[in-house]
Amino acid sequence: MEERQLKRKEQIPSPKGKLGVLIPGVGGAVSTTFMAGVEAIRRGLAEPIGSLTQMGTIRLGKRDEYRIPRIKDFVPLASLEDLVFGGWDIYEANAYEAASFAKVLQRDHLDPIKDFLETIRPMPAVFDRRFVKNLDGNHVKPGTDLRAHVEAVKEDIARFKEENGLDRCVMIWCGSTEVHLKPEEPHLSLEAFQKAVDANDPRIAPSMLYALAALESGIPYINGAPNLTVDIPALVELAREKHMPIAGKDFKTGQTLMKTILAPGLKARMLGLEGWYSTNILGNRDGLVLDDKDSFKTKEESKLSVLEYILQPQLYPNLYKNYYHKVTINYYPPRGDNKEGWDCIDIFGWLGYPMQIKVDFQCRDSILAAPICLDLVLFTDLAQRIGLHGIQEWLSFYFKSPMHKEGLYPEHDLFIQLMKLKNTLRYLMGEEQITHFGLDYYLGEK
Known part of the structure; x- marks a missing residue:
């Protein structure tokens, strides 16, 4: 602890400019519910219920002087006003059409923000039906060359940033669950992985290509599905090399x-x-x-x-x-x-x-997932601005199978996960970490 200086709020770079939210699977139920909800909140039509970043509080200080501000007032997170949405999908419907098809949100929630949702049109997706057998869209990138697909996604990212005047981006996978894969030789090192991409190796899934394109473009990657994606040694190595945060996997909802x-x-x-x-x-x-x-x-x-x-x-x-x-x-x-x-x-x-x-x-699957998406985007952007890179274990609170560092066990207890998340925020902001609320009272200490 002595070797690392505690961060103070004034030392953390403030969020400046627009934050791009890039979503593979942008036309899905989770994505459209997430985007529609953010816009409804921005227009004062709804409240961010379920979002820790927007509604959660955090206890600070000792017993005699403790205070409980909202997390968004304590931590310099990006504003909802600065979020710009884009992404890829195998169907070319705009976000309003896709949300109407998903039937998660009612018309009286969608129609007031129809003008916004209609502007979000998906870019053609990287898709291989061998990995998602029960879907077959035609809004996809041509050919089967994996390296060409990576470069195409990187070009999409660069164009999206330029057209929207973005300062930085976060990519969050909201696409479908791919077939089960186990780590094999192409996944075990970055060198082997890059060779496998060049060789069109069938063990490289589309989600991995998105992660590769994001990290090589200097963009953090969040895995919202149980896919074997960024939780392989090759992409963990790349995240460290590029000083990018990664997090996952599989949103913890129902x-x-x-x-x-x-x-x-x-x-x-x-x-x-x-x-x-x-x-x-x-x-x-x-x-x-x-x-x-x-x-x-x-x-x-x-x-x-x-x-x-x-x-x-x-x-x-x-x-x-x-x-x-x-x-x-x-x-x-x-x-x-x-x-x-x-x-x-x-x-x-x-x-x-x-x-x-x-x-x-x-439950309502996408209603539970949407605030998770918002929190993960804002916290991962915070990690990027602070300089945290590699696996973000402190975000385990949001995942079914949280990523963890080699040699450690993942933490699944929701309440321990929440304590770790808030203690990380306290540490980054230079505040004393909390291990037990009120312990000083029972010990008769001040």
Whole structure:
């Protein structure tokens, strides 16, 4: 700690100029809900409910002098007024048409901002149907040369920045879940990865090409899907080389959000777990993509990892060693974006007596994801301006499978994640970190 000087608010570069938000999958339900919501908030038509950056508070100071400002008043984040949206999609519908098709937001929310949404037209996307089998758009970049696709995306970025007079950008993946991949030789070093791109290696996914183009263009990358993308040694190496922040993966919205709330409570009370059965019904485009077994495998791995890390069965074998964990997702078109996550949880307590918890979370997938997108864009831009680069573990709060540094375990407990996020903000702003609210009171200290 002595070798690193604490940052002070006045030492952190203030956000100047416009911030570009580049979105692969800009025509999807999450993206259009995010963009429409930001514009509605900018026009005073709605409130930023669900956004930690806009509504959250942070405790500062000691007991006798503590204050609780809003995070946006404490940390120099970019203003919503300075966000400019653009991106790529395999369908050429503008954002108003895409949002109308997604049917997340009602007409009385969309029509007042129709003029804004109609100006957002997607650039042709990099797409390979081998990685997303249940979609087939025609608004795509021609050919199959991977290096040419990377260069085309970089040209898109440069043109977007110039046309909109942007000072800086952040890229956030809101595209579909790709088929399951495991790290292989082309992913293990930057040199091998670049050679694989030049050789059109089939193990290089489209999401990786976007990440490569972003990082080479000096733009941070956020992975909102469970894809194997920026969490490979090759792109971690590139992020460090380019001094760019990276974060991911897979937005934590519905059922997994509930798991990261409930599982810490079971562990805190030392209640045992026999089994946790989770099923989902979902009818939007994400549900259609996940109806393919290879894309579902990617999502399943992300969802299954949560309990093991929270419950730590190696430390509590009598409570958690042999629990059964099952996750299913079922495509059900009538439900649309209104996902339903149902959990049946078999637990046991004193003397081993069994009990059950049942949760039926009738959520709205994109409504939960949109404020996550906003927070991640603003926090990642902050990291870029401060000079933080590589994996941003302090943003684990927002992800199902948070990226972490080699040799460490990911943190999944939602409340520990939130403490780490706020302590990072306190540290960057030169404030004392908080480990336990009110501890000084109970110890009789001042």
